[in-house]
Amino acid sequence: MSLIYNRVALIGLGLIAGSMAHAMRESGLAGEITGHARSEATRDTAREIGLCDRICDSAAEAVAGADLVVLAVPVGAMGDVAAEIAPHLAPGATVTDVGSVKQAVIDAVGPHIPDGVHFIPGHPLAGTEHSGPRAGFASLFRNRWWLLTPLPGTDPGAVDRLSGLIAAMGAKTDRMEPGHHDLVLAVTSHAPHLIAYTMVGVADHLRRVTDEEVIQYSAAGFRDFTRIAASDPTMWRDVFLHNKEATLDILGRFTEELFVLQRAIRMGDGEQLFDYFSRTRAIRRGIIEAGQDTDAPDFGRTPGARP
Numbered sequence: 001m002s003l004i005y006n007r008v009a010l011i012g013l014g015l016i017a018g019s020m021a022h023a024m025r026e027s028g029l030a031g032e033i034t035g036h037a038r039s040e041a042t043r044d045t046a047r048e049i050g051l052c053d054r055i056c057d058s059a060a061e062a063v064a065g066a067d068l069v070v071l072a073v074p075v076g077a078m079g080d081v082a083a084e085i086a087p088h089l090a091p092g093a094t095v096t097d098v099g100s101v102k103q104a105v106i107d108a109v110g111p112h113i114p115d116g117v118h119f120i121p122g123h124p125l126a127g128t129e130h131s132g133p134r135a136g137f138a139s140l141f142r143n144r145w146w147l148l149t150p151l152p153g154t155d156p157g158a159v160d161r162l163s164g165l166i167a168a169m170g171a172k173t174d175r176m177e178p179g180h181h182d183l184v185l186a187v188t189s190h191a192p193h194l195i196a197y198t199m200v201g202v203a204d205h206l207r208r209v210t211d212e213e214v215i216q217y218s219a220a221g222f223r224d225f226t227r228i229a230a231s232d233p234t235m236w237r238d239v240f241l242h243n244k245e246a247t248l249d250i251l252g253r254f255t256e257e258l259f260v261l262q263r264a265i266r267m268g269d270g271e272q273l274f275d276y277f278s279r280t281r282a283i284r285r286g287i288i289e290a291g292q293d294t295d296a297p298d299f300g301r302t303p304g305a306r307p
């Protein structure tokens, strides 16, 4: 594959930025990759493992002369980072972000972007429960969706170029309106994470009365909840604080459905339970057929086998 950007600056050096660095390097998509993280410890680790061509002590230095700048920090930190880099952005550069929420990031970042710089918000639908500069791997985005939510009037050439980079890292791109993105993600990711956090919390309480049986005899369903609930607390705090309306809407609907099932169990209504579970099973089949997961018993999540 060939060069798409001459210099890519990664601001924030965690799972997503690290995976981008590995993927871009693997295919020679960037002439130079610079990187910056706020803490010295992360910058030192990034230098030690050679994550980027150059690790800079300031965000300003990292973005100078870059034709692509990627904001890969928690959603709640995007606005401050944008304000910090804005005076140092090269004319004609593209700024994108990888935040899990889109409208709040647009509101926080958009006002800082100078005229002549293209701002194209994005979100890779790929991740693991691991974080930090050592967590990234080149194949993270392979066969995954990467949604872009460009604002009306954005230069189509800049969007195509960014889409080209994303495709070259192995992902599939689609474009979406930001509010719609936030609603879709509340259903597919944000509410499920909250449910996993809650379920692990319930088991934590239970453990005290059942002498650690919950952990000892943890079946696959619960183990998968614990994996999700091990996700980065800062990232997920920010997701819920910044996708509040959509998440609350979905959780309200979830609670209603839960009561329906609870009542069916209480009333011994096996037919209702069977019909409900048959419908949900069909949804799972659809996900596998769409290539978004595998039907392997570990859901394809063993290291090196991630889909």
Ligand code: NAP
Binding pocket: 012, 013, 014, 015, 016, 017, 037, 038, 039, 040, 042, 043, 072, 073, 074, 075, 077, 081, 098, 099, 100, 101, 123, 124, 125, 126, 127, 128, 129, 130, 131, 132, 133, 135, 232, 234, 235
């Ligand atoms: P991560 O591994 O935890 O790394 C986060 C990076 O952001 C670190 O370099 C950290 O710096 C920096 N950071 C944290 N708080 C900051 C602050 N207040 N100001 C400036 N920098 C700060 O995170 P990640 O998983 O790569 O996530 C990055 C973004 O991608 C988030 O917006 C997240 O919503 C989005 N995303 C995540 C996933 C996922 O599954 N993980 C999937 C899709 C999108 P230090 O190391 O110096 O603290």
